[in-house]
Amino acid sequence: MRKLALTDDILLKIEKPARYIGNEINSVMKDKGSVDIRFAMCFPDVYEIGMSHLGIQILYDMFNRRDDVWCERVYSPWLDLDKIMREQKIPLFALESQDPVKDFDFLGITIQYEMCYTNILQVLDLSGIPLKASERCEQDPIVIGGGPCTYNPEPLADFFDLFYIGEGETVYGELLDAYKENKANGGSRKDYLEKAAQIEGIYVPSFYDVTYKEDGTIESFVPNNPHAKATIRKQIVMDVTNSYYPKAPVVPFIKVTQDRVVLEIQRGCIRGCRFCQAGMLYRPTRERDVEMLKDYAYQMLKNTGHEEISLSSLSSSDYSSLKELVTFLIEEFKGKGINISLPSLRIDAFSLDVMEKVQDIRKSSLTFAPEAGSQRMRNVINKGLTEEDILNGAGQAFEGGWNKVKLYFMLGLPTETEEDMKAIAELADKVARRYYEIPKDQRNGKCQITTSTSFFIPKPFTPFQWAKMFTNTEYVARAAVVKHAFNDQLNRKSLRYHWHDAEVTVLEGVFARGDRRTGAVLLEAYRLGCLYDSWSDYFDYDKWLTAFENTGIDMAFYNLRERSMDEKFPWDFIDIGVTKDFLKKEWERAMRGEVTPNCRQQCSGCGAARWKGGVCVESKN
Amino acid sequence: MKARIKFRKYGVMKFIGHLDVMRYFQKAMRRADIPIAFTGGYSPHMIMSFAQPLGVGITSEGEYLDIELTEKISSEDAISQMNRVMTEGIDVVSFVEIPDEKKASGMTITAAASYRVYPLESAKTSDIRLPLPGNWTEEIEEFLAQEHITVWKKTKRSEKEVDIKPMIYDMHPDADSIYLFLATGSEQNLKPDLVMDTFLNYTGAEETALHYHRVDVYARNEAGTFVPLSDMGKIIL
Structure with missing residues (x-):
């Protein structure tokens, strides 16, 4: 029987011991004596969040297909256990073997959002691995980062030995082979990092020096090691059908956020919304073959026993065989008590028809993400959705029996005026008016229109990467403008309005576009006790302010400055395919309120066509 | 037709609470292709009831759940199909037919x-x-x-x-x-x-x-x- 890292008395004292015992269905056990490489794959947040992440499930499956590798999972211990582990000096362990992470060859950390950065330090700290890469010795695991935040890895540069820039399916094999080879040759840690630096897509932060101008912006970013490349090219899988995808993902015992089979139908998005980082990073859009998806749906449901299947992509309605796939899922599984969930669908006749079949209309609500209230603002952000689309979609839904609608918007977008802010409330009211146009005897009581706004954060590799942000006070003031506008609306009793926290927003802003120097703030914030910052109950803004003060880092430099068009950005050494020239052109078009057609309407020459695949070659086949 | 499943719970599974054991069995039924019956409506759920919850930390060699079947499956097949998809720490030890009446349910008669x-x-x-x-x-x-x-x-x-x-x-x-x-x-x-x-x-x-x-x-x-x-x-x- 497996021996656990934690004793019974601890497990019976803490919340949800199932987070720490492993043993889940489809988790992989191997004999540690018969593998060459032990890889600890970490999502630096609590188990329920980490277990819901598709990327780790893909890599876990891919690594464990190799006989010479045993990949295990690690998550952030929750605060109750964190305290006990520090008091009793219990080292952080991987779930499968329950062995200390420090004994592994690699610690891979997926970095999905900025507010998990202190949890990364927690994972390193509890593992007993020096926080700074420069202080690690030969025995320490190689700490490698991946995921969307690594497209600007600089705030984390001090804490990682390597970053993997791009999709994990491509060069991990090479990276692991190089490790084995180096180990067999008796090579050092540095020898390995030099070998890794020569692999496409691998960034070794310690092999680069950064100098700054007097105004604080970057002067130069150059390799200090002959093996390091000047530019790191993003990794991408061109054939997403014949690639890795888990047929038997791990099934948690406790209810996790994503407690279902997740079928990733495509990567990338054709839309080109100017605020959206994923829309640029994952270009070109690549679809999976519908027959493969049908087969996987069947096998994954069979192997997990999940009672729900969900499609995953940035914009499911753009998947060209959507109708065929959804019809198949309904016909094949609906009668077997399997729920089918279809997020990110455009509201039209087809999707309403599908939703009617798979959801309880009385309980479900429809979601629209207009992102901006006025048409002018929507043109600036290149969100193709028009007011007419929204009102027509909502109208059809209301006539079909729905009476709940959710609307998502952003505040603080570039060029936003007070009119644009007020337009959010006005649009919500128009949706409600559309509902009350239906004769009273044919409608289903009152309608409920719930509007949420978040504050826009400029992200690297988007046309808005040059945009300035605002202060907390300004954000709150903008939310107040919207709130007041809601009070002025005719149907205010049917309208609800929520806005997101501004304090988290400004921190995310700093780390999204931060440079190497911001790493000091992270370290200081962690030392001051910041942890689980993405959990509003535990987020402590005052501690963060102290961390900025103690390190002499100025938040305003990162957030409130309008960046000049020729500024050298911390992430400029990464080549995502989409060119900086294209992003500049898009920024300029945004300023003029010009819409850019989507990839299927017309190629705008973003640069992603150099991979000669996906949507870039679709029409030419 | 109703059936009663008897199972053992041991090892690290003693840390899995009652509600999660129920979830575990719901998924296990699907993996094992047990012809279990569902309630109607938009969110159908399996007709399944446990005789007596077991506290966290306690092991057992006598846990019970009753299910309703849509078609007959032999005890032998059901046990082997289920044990093929179990994790270490839960084993099915018996699978028997019970009377259909409500008053015969494990929950009622315990x-x-x-x-x-x-x-x-x-x-x-x-x-x-x-x-x-x-x-x-x-x-x-x-x-x-x-x-x-x-x-x-x-x-x-x-x-x-x-x-x-x-x-x-x-x-x-x-x-x-x-x-x-x-x-x-x-x-x-x-x-x-x-x-x-x-x-x-x-x-x-x-x-x-x-x-x-x-x-x-x-x-x-x-x-x-x-x-x-x-x-x-x-x-x-």
Whole structure:
């Protein structure tokens, strides 16, 4: 029987011991004596969040297909256990073997959002691995980062030995082979990092020096090691059908956020919304073959026993065989008590028809993400959705029996005026008016229109990467403008309005576009006790302010400055395919309120066509 | 057609709570292709009920759930199909047909449960057991010789004084454990830790770490004697 890292008395004292015992269905056990490489794959947040992440499930499956590798999972211990582990000096362990992470060859950390950065330090700290890469010795695991935040890895540069820039399916094999080879040759840690630096897509932060101008912006970013490349090219899988995808993902015992089979139908998005980082990073859009998806749906449901299947992509309605796939899922599984969930669908006749079949209309609500209230603002952000689309979609839904609608918007977008802010409330009211146009005897009581706004954060590799942000006070003031506008609306009793926290927003802003120097703030914030910052109950803004003060880092430099068009950005050494020239052109078009057609309407020459695949070659086949 | 599944729960699975064990079995039914029936409506759920929840930390060799089947499946096939998709720490040991009536459900008929309680070297692990303290044989006799064994029992609304003695059907030392046979179910329910806490308190050995293991769950048959729930059904051929 497996021996656990934690004793019974601890497990019976803490919340949800199932987070720490492993043993889940489809988790992989191997004999540690018969593998060459032990890889600890970490999502630096609590188990329920980490277990819901598709990327780790893909890599876990891919690594464990190799006989010479045993990949295990690690998550952030929750605060109750964190305290006990520090008091009793219990080292952080991987779930499968329950062995200390420090004994592994690699610690891979997926970095999905900025507010998990202190949890990364927690994972390193509890593992007993020096926080700074420069202080690690030969025995320490190689700490490698991946995921969307690594497209600007600089705030984390001090804490990682390597970053993997791009999709994990491509060069991990090479990276692991190089490790084995180096180990067999008796090579050092540095020898390995030099070998890794020569692999496409691998960034070794310690092999680069950064100098700054007097105004604080970057002067130069150059390799200090002959093996390091000047530019790191993003990794991408061109054939997403014949690639890795888990047929038997791990099934948690406790209810996790994503407690279902997740079928990733495509990567990338054709839309080109100017605020959206994923829309640029994952270009070109690549679809999976519908027959493969049908087969996987069947096998994954069979192997997990999940009672729900969900499609995953940035914009499911753009998947060209959507109708065929959804019809198949309904016909094949609906009668077997399997729920089918279809997020990110455009509201039209087809999707309403599908939703009617798979959801309880009385309980479900429809979601629209207009992102901006006025048409002018929507043109600036290149969100193709028009007011007419929204009102027509909502109208059809209301006539079909729905009476709940959710609307998502952003505040603080570039060029936003007070009119644009007020337009959010006005649009919500128009949706409600559309509902009350239906004769009273044919409608289903009152309608409920719930509007949420978040504050826009400029992200690297988007046309808005040059945009300035605002202060907390300004954000709150903008939310107040919207709130007041809601009070002025005719149907205010049917309208609800929520806005997101501004304090988290400004921190995310700093780390999204931060440079190497911001790493000091992270370290200081962690030392001051910041942890689980993405959990509003535990987020402590005052501690963060102290961390900025103690390190002499100025938040305003990162957030409130309008960046000049020729500024050298911390992430400029990464080549995502989409060119900086294209992003500049898009920024300029945004300023003029010009819409850019989507990839299927017309190629705008973003640069992603150099991979000669996906949507870039679709029409030419 | 209704069936009763008996399973064991041991090892690290003792840390999985009752609700999660239910979720585990719902998924296991699908993986094992058990022809289980669903309720109707937009969110159909499996027709499945557990006889008696088991507390976290307790192991068991006699757990029960009843399910409704849409078609016949032999006991042998059902057991092997399920055990193929189980994780270490849960094994199906029997699968029998039970009468269709509601009053035959495990939840309704449960009347008693038996346990073994092991003294441990420490609360850190249930693997290292200690022999029963030498004086416990007498202590148990004296404990049970009391006219009443009153305890404060917490209910949903208040705390009240209850005499648990009539609910202790049996309590005696047996090799390295104490054997308990307790009233269990919707009418009268006595948990083993309440008995042991009261006993330890009586002997003044409050600090003793214990491991609880459920042996079986019982119903009363027509003759009024206790029989394991699995004996209330018949093997499906």
